[in-house]
Amino acid sequence: MVLLFLTYGLIIGSFLNVLIFRLPLGENIAFPPSRCNDCGNRLKPIHMIPVASYMYLKGKCGYCGKRISPQYPIVELTNGILYALLYLRFGLSPESVIFAIASSLFIVIGILDFRYQDIFNVTIWFGMIISGIFLTFVQLSSGNAIEYMLAGAAGFGLMALVILITRGGMGWGDAWLLLIIGMLLGPSLTAFAFFIASIAGGIVGTYLLTARKMGRRDSVPFGPFLIIGFYGALLIGQEAVRAYLSAF
Numbered sequence: 001m002v003l004l005f006l007t008y009g010l011i012i013g014s015f016l017n018v019l020i021f022r023l024p025l026g027e028n029i030a031f032p033p034s035r036c037n038d039c040g041n042r043l044k045p046i047h048m049i050p051v052a053s054y055m056y057l058k059g060k061c062g063y064c065g066k067r068i069s070p071q072y073p074i075v076e077l078t079n080g081i082l083y084a085l086l087y088l089r090f091g092l093s094p095e096s097v098i099f100a101i102a103s104s105l106f107i108v109i110g111i112l113d114f115r116y117q118d119i120f121n122v123t124i125w126f127g128m129i130i131s132g133i134f135l136t137f138v139q140l141s142s143g144n145a146i147e148y149m150l151a152g153a154a155g156f157g158l159m160a161l162v163i164l165i166t167r168g169g170m171g172w173g174d175a176w177l178l179l180i181i182g183m184l185l186g187p188s189l190t191a192f193a194f195f196i197a198s199i200a201g202g203i204v205g206t207y208l209l210t211a212r213k214m215g216r217r218d219s220v221p222f223g224p225f226l227i228i229g230f231y232g233a234l235l236i237g238q239e240a241v242r243a244y245l246s247a248f
Contacts, residue, residue, distance in 0.1 A: 001092060002084050005100075009083025010050035012104055013076035019108050020075070023120055039064035050076040075111070079104055085235055098134045099234060102184055105130065106227040109177065113223035119173025124180070131183035144186065151190045152182030158194070174222045181230050189237040193229035201225040 021037070022029050034043045041063040047053050054073040061068060082103045090096035109123050131152070139145040159175035182190040201222055208214040 002087050005087040005096075006080045006084040009080035009100070009104075010076050012083075013079030013107075014048060014050045014072075016079060016104055016108055017072050017075050020071070020111050023108075023122065024112065024116060036061045036063055036066070038066040050080070071111075075107060079107060082107075082231070089235060094138050098130060098138065099184070102127070102130050102134075102180075103231065103234075106230060110224040110227040113173070113221045117171070117219065117221045119171065119177060119223055124173065124176045127177070127180040131180050134184055148183050148186045151185065151187040152179045154187070155179055155182035155190055155194070170222050174226065177223055177226055181226060185230070185233055185237070188241050189233040192237045192241055193226065193233035195229070196232045197222065197225040197229035200228055 018029055018034065032042075034048060035041060036043065038061060041061075044062070047057070047062050049056075051073045054068060054070075057068065059068050059070065060066065083100050086096045086100050086103065090099065105123060105127055109119055109127075112123070113119050135145045135148055139148050155178035156175050159170065159178050160172075163170050163172065163175065178190075178194070181193055185193060201220065204225070205220050208220065214220070
């Protein structure tokens with residue numbers, strides 16, 4: 001079953017690349033069919049096998065020979081590994097399916113935020129739908145729906161406060177993203193995710209400043225770090241929180 005999740009994740013990862021390249025351009029995500037970004041030739045099925053096609057073609061277009069972005073196999077492989085890890089964590093369950101969909105969405109959000117420093121509204125709305133389904137079909141039956149909604153609201157409020165204090169140092173997309181994360185993870189894991197995001201963001205920001213790769217007036221998108229925090233909380237957060245609490 002884990003191989004099935006891995007395979008399905010690789011296939012979905014191929015579609016994520018379509019979203020990443022077409023959403024910023026405002027293009028239809030279904031039409032026209034996949035094609036080379038340089039020569040425009042329509043890709044054959046043999047050109048679109050996740051990861052394997054990239055290796056078979058040696059990272060080049062099968063028509064014009066131009067370099068294919070390594071993003072394609074990286075996204076496909078990352079998504080596949082995440083799906084496999086989620087199955088190992090939650091088994092075949094509503095949680096594993098919903099978290100897999102959310103994880104794929106966050107890959108798209110993270111890459112687009114990194115590239116454009118913008119979280120697209122369509123991704124936020126889709127994330128709200130996913131979290132709403134999660135609350136309705138998973139947490140409502142266990143009586144935790146209100147607690148998870150409050151976690152999302154608290155996350156949104158925290159980010160809103162940071163935005164107001166820093167006068168735009170972060171974007172409102174980050175606040176909406178943390179709202180979605182809160183509704184998916186609940187209070188303790190959302191706090192863990194935000195902690196991881198803050199530490200990772202601080203380390204990267206300090207490095208970029210000391211290496212003079214950015215100035216003090218430049219900004220680093222926080223969305224990718226929130227997403228790293230989400231993955232960390234989802235996969236190891238419960239054990240980390242329990243270990244921390246047991247120390248006291």
